[in-house]
Amino acid sequence: MGPVAAARLPFQCSSSTLLHSPQVGAPWKARNFSLLIPSSPRILPCLQKQAHRTRTATFKRALICAEVAQEAKTEASAPSVPSTQKAWYYDEYGAAKEVLKFGEVAVPQLQPDQVLIKVHAAALNPVDFKRRLGKFKATDSALPTVPGYDVAGVIVKVGSGVTSFKEGDAVYADVSEHALNGPKQWGSIAQYTAVEEKLLGAKPKNLSFAEAASLPLAIETAFEGLERASFKEGQSILVLGGAGGVGSLAIQLAKEVFGASLVAATASTSKLDFLKEIGADVAIDYTKEKYEDRPEKYDVVFDAVGECDKAIKVVKEGGSVVVLTGGLQIEGFVRIIAVTKEEV
Ligand SMILES: NC(=O)c1ccc[n+]([C@@H]2O[C@H](COP(=O)([O-])OP(=O)(O)OC[C@H]3O[C@@H](n4cnc5c(N)ncnc54)[C@H](OP(=O)(O)O)[C@@H]3O)[C@@H](O)[C@H]2O)c1
Secondary structure, three states: OOHHHHHOOOOOOOEEEEEEOOOOOOOOOOOEEEEOOOOOHHHHHHHHHHHHOOOOOOHHHHHHHHHHHHHHHHOOOOOOOOOEEEEEEEOOOOOHHHHOEEEEEEOOOOOOOEEEEEEEEEEOOHHHHHHHOOOOOOOOOOOOEEOOOEEEEEEEEEOOOOOOOOOOOEEEEEOOOOOOOOOOOEOOOEOEEEEEHHHEEEOOOOOOHHHHHOOHHHHHHHHHHHHHOOOOOOOEEEEEOOOOHHHHHHHHHHHHHOOOOEEEEEEOHHHHHHHHHOOOOEEEEOOOOOHHHOOOOEEEEEEOOOOHHHHOOOEEEEEEEEEOOOOOOOOOOEEEEEEEOOOO
16 A cells, blocks of 8 residues: 555545555565554544444443533533633643643634534543653643543534534534644543534434544544555455444444445453444454464454554455554565655
């Protein structure tokens, strides 16, 4: 996979690294690797229909924000937007217990292309704790930080350039266009958050605010991974970490939207039923069985765990492995290009 493949993407990528095998001498030649750094909130509006019927392990994370959401509820009838608000925030990097505070911060200033959302629910993802630990401080926005990428709520104010949404609309979003490169300083774990119109989706009516807030970043990641692997109807897929936020959505999208012929997934014993419930044909207990020793090979392996050294053993010749996390020191494969938004 190279610049041409990247250019086919219907959405933007801020910093994805593509790896593929050299043509000669590699045991896995013609297999493609893609280290996925999610950065495509624009696809959320396209995923409305899928969101209607999606179950996600990320849902539980939405509950973390109950405290802020409760505050927001009591203010629901307030006639105007205050200049300050309650939020979770930190002004230095470190462990949650040491740096996370709950207090008063400014309500973000609205840009012409943004709407101000009264937050009804927000969710956290692994990227939030990695960011708080300062793992990508070189490309982070300035401190203090209000964490949170995922939000669902009601628009209370629109910027002068906003055309598709109005006050009172229920919406959901991943508030940061780029997850690692300058994510929003004022995230979603607050009473109000400002979001660009292009990043918004109308909240599906049959989802609660908490359910809607559980989806954006994880479903974008799952969708983008399948797209980048050029996953097609009739193909087979193995999802590593199928019970997690991204994995559970990758299973459902692969089956319901992309038309997979077979979906296999890994999880620990107590989550095997969940894998079946959401559409996996084969549920593999990684605590009891080594999937890499099984004879089956898959067109795509979607690795949400960080085991690409094992994943490459079960992908078909010419297939693809999507890697969300972990090291990429794979013998026989070379890094060929780093794609930026500008290059795409
Ligand atoms: N959330 C996002 O939008 C996003 C975006 C880009 C990248 N990522 C990265 O992708 C990874 C997964 O993210 P997530 O949000 O899906 O995390 P998550 O919801 O916390 O996923 C945790 C799941 O991983 C499973 N798991 C742990 N070890 C496993 C193993 N060896 N084999 C199979 N399953 C295993 C756990 O199942 P058991 O309890 O059964 O072990 C649990 O269900 C993280 O490293 C994250 O940084 C996430």
